[in-house]
Amino acid sequence: EAQVTQNPRYLITVTGKKLTVTCSQNMNHEYMSWYRQDPGLGLRQIYYSMNVEVTDKGDVPEGYKVSRKEKRNFPLILESPSPNQTSLYFCASTEGPGGISPLHFGNGTRLTVT
Amino acid sequence: GQQVMQIPQYQHVQEGEDFTTYCNSSTTLSNIQWYKQRPGGHPVFLIQLVKSGEVKKQKRLTFQFGEAKKNSSLHITATQTTDVGTYFCAVRMDSSYKLIFGSGTRLLVRP
Numbered sequence: 001e002a003q004v005t006q007n008p009r010y011l012i013t014v015t016g017k018k019l020t021v022t023c024s025q026n027m028n029h030e031y032m033s034w035y036r037q038d039p040g041l042g043l044r045q046i047y048y049s050m051n052v053e054v055t056d057k058g059d060v061p062e063g064y065k066v067s068r069k070e071k072r073n074f075p076l077i078l079e080s081p082s083p084n085q086t087s088l089y090f091c092a093s094t095e096g097p098g099g100i101s102p103l104h105f106g107n108g109t110r111l112t113v114t
Numbered sequence: 115g116q117q118v119m120q121i122p123q124y125q126h127v128q129e130g131e132d133f134t135t136y137c138n139s140s141t142t143l144s145n146i147q148w149y150k151q152r153p154g155g156h157p158v159f160l161i162q163l164v165k166s167g168e169v170k171k172q173k174r175l176t177f178q179f180g181e182a183k184k185n186s187s188l189h190i191t192a193t194q195t196t197d198v199g200t201y202f203c204a205v206r207m208d209s210s211y212k213l214i215f216g217s218g219t220r221l222l223v224r225p
Contacts (some may be wrong), residue, residue, distance in 0.1 A: 042218050099204075
């Protein structure tokens with residue numbers, strides 16, 4: 001089954017404790033991205049990757065890092081989480097460049113930073 | 115910056131009533147996608163519109179792209195409780211490979 005798998009689904013952590021949210025897709029998509037969803041703000045892009053070792057900032061990259069060492073994986077790293085990063089996070093992959101092909105989303109990770 | 119306005123923010127309807135959400139941009143769009151997110155779920159792609167004036171239908175859902183390619187609408191005829199969720203538009207501006215999401219319209223349906 002074609003899917004985007006995110007882990008964990010829920011995460012509660014404390015300020016400053018490094019964390020990683022994993023994302024994996026089995027569709028051989030080149031393009032992957034991370035979004036955060038906050039009430040009234042829709043989905044905002046954090047980072048995206050057009051291929052292995054090619055990543056770029058989205059609209060709200062501050063406080064986040066990503067890596068793309070393999071085509072299927074695109075982890076999101078919070079080196080020093082802060083309470084304003086409490087949010088619902090989605091990983092997505094797509095066949096072609098952003099905005100041309102449909103996005104396939106993971107199930108989401110609800111992060112709480114206290 | 116580039117923005118897309120989506121209205122209304124919320125809509126609460128009686129089952130059987132119609133529902134429409136609108137997506138508006140001040141900039142000409144290359145294409146627009148629509149997504150549905152069920153409560154507690156993730157966004158799921160519904161459709162993509164590319165051509166000026168394009169109209170597409172999926173059962174009770176009708177999607178329209180404006181003639182000037184600056185706005186779009188999603189209309190649901192005779193809503194059902196299964197239609198509950200948040201509907202997002204996502205737009206791509208000309209000369210861009212970036213999708214910008216609207217803030218979404220949350221639809222609630224009274225049985």
